[in-house]
Amino acid sequence: MDRHAHQLARPVKAAIVGGGWAGIAAAVSLADAGHDITVFEMAPQAGGRARSVAGDPDYDNGQHILIGAYRDSLALMRRLDVSPEAVLERLPLALPYPGEAGLRLPPGPPLVAFTRGVLAHRGWPLAARLRLLAAAGGWLARGFRCDASLSVAQLCAGLPAAVKRDLVEPLCVAALNTPAPQASAQVFLRVLKDALFSGPGSADLLLPRRPLSELLARPAAAWLGERLRTGRRVQCIEPGWRVDGEPFDAVVLACTSVEAARLTAGIAPGWAALARALAFQPIVTVYLHSPGSALPQPMLALREGPDSPAQFVFDHGALGGAPGRFAFVVSGAAPWVERGDCAQAVLAQARRELAWATPPVIERMLTEKRATFACTPGLVRPPGRIAPGLWAAGDYVEGPYPATLEGAVRAGLAAAQGVGGGSGAKGAASGSPTNTPCAGQATLCQ
Structure with missing residues (x-):
């Protein structure tokens, strides 16, 4: 010593x-x-x-x-x-889209819940559901490890387009704040392992109520x-x-x-x-206001595209916050920060994809230009x-x-x-050098 x-x-x-x-x-x-x-x-x-x-x-x-x-x-x-039960709304993992139930995981042991949830997803053809389960079984068999040079897009290249669009891409950008073509597959698999397969309730969403x-x-x-x-x-x-x-x-x-x-x-x-x-990736949050409006769920997934920046929307009124306030989240937002019209594009996306009791208006936009590091292979x-x-x-x-x-x-x-030797460090990451090249607000999960 x-x-x-x-x-x-x-x-x-x-x-x-x-x-x-x-x-x-x-x-x-x-x-x-x-x-x-x-x-x-x-x-x-x-x-x-x-x-x-x-x-x-x-x-x-x-x-x-x-x-x-x-x-x-x-x-x-x-x-x-601070009581997590008092300040956080716990919900089973679900990725509902406007007008679509999406993937929902039922309670129970992780493997059983994931299998049941995928098989019950009627928005995907049976063949697509079976291919996802086969891919997940392969990841499990390999201990959720892969070549460090792989991107998420490369890892999931063989999955059906609907599975990539509705599950892989939104989960990737939410967890890594990096689009699937540029995101580390190694880290993505670790997130899936801990979130979906580490124990009952590990995948539950905890949404702030305060x-x-x-x-x-x-x-x-x-x-x-x-x-x-x-x-x-x-x-x-x-x-x-x-x-x-x-x-x-x-x-x-x-x-x-x-x-x-x-x-x-x-x-x-x-x-x-x-x-x-x-390197860094930004996150943009656009707050819209629409008195009298409410989402069917506290959180909805959205399909991003050339004119649709946001991947998720949260109903603050349903979470104990200001009624009629909705937070639209744009992760991996570098292209939209460069364009400069993110808030207007989110407003147009919201008007197209959601039903409103009163016309929504832009209340505020917050941009975190260095929200997270770019989690690349x-x-x-x-x-x-x-x-x-x-x-x-x-x-x-x-x-x-x-x-x-x-x-x-x-x-x-x-x-x-x-x-x-601080207390509470037992079981924490070692903090010393490891062989993991890219591991670690996720964005939504920040």
Whole structure:
């Protein structure tokens, strides 16, 4: 054991740079293990990208959902006295389209539920359903592993067009925020494994019934108290470790990959280069308002196309929010951000595809240009460990998931474990280098 490791065997003074879900997970875990923590957050509020809009809590910074497989995220909420049952609407996985029932998974053991759900999908010919089950059986037999160079489109090339259109493509862009032709098949298979086949309820959709900041950011801020310093952008980290001149025993970089690369450029240039090389995919959320209108389900899938940007729509009135407000989500939105007419295109799509009691109007559009990293085949992501006493935590570090809330939380727990054996890190992603080239808000599942 080297000198630094010996020092970390005792309680440490740790700085967490970033107050998003990864930073909150690291802070809570380290504090519960008896360490002295300080969280630096450059924004005026905690929560990172998964929060309500500053100064306007009626709106979330994009539509987020969780799934039943997000066990560490749900455990963190409970640790901060937030009841997931009270703030999240749990629904069995279903992908209904306007006027179509779509795929629905019944309760029961995962394999049985998936098989029953696919066979019951009358919108697909029987031959298409059987081909999907055969493909899923092959993925299961291979342990949900594939060549790291494959894209999702290549992995699923043999599936019927209707299955790709109604299931594979929407799930891929929702989970990876990367279109199927550019998305990593390896990561997609890991998402399917954990969501669809890891246990009863793992695929359930958990839709927020409260403003997003109430799920974690505000309870965390109250719990941290003076240990949280908002409106504070860290300018410099020096070996030793000093954060803007203030001494610490260890540092967790739970900020964005861009900020982490800036702060580590002179300390770990190789790591900083990996972080800097990540490309990004945007997400656009368009809020429409239509008094008196309601969707037949709290969430509907939509078929995107050249004139139809949105892949999903959420009825906030059905989820305990503002009646008549609908959130349309455009994932993998780079082409629409470049075009500049996304809101108008969503409005036209909504008018064509849905029934309205009153004409919908654009209420607000929120664009997150760096919503997630582009989860492409063979992508090499930076490891969680940067140097002795210096760790990275975020949805972009090495791990088995794309850019999701669960990936962020697990990265925070892994960093806490690396710094000082933080509590709650058991079972989290290791945070150390792995052989998984691209693993990890998903977008909808952020």
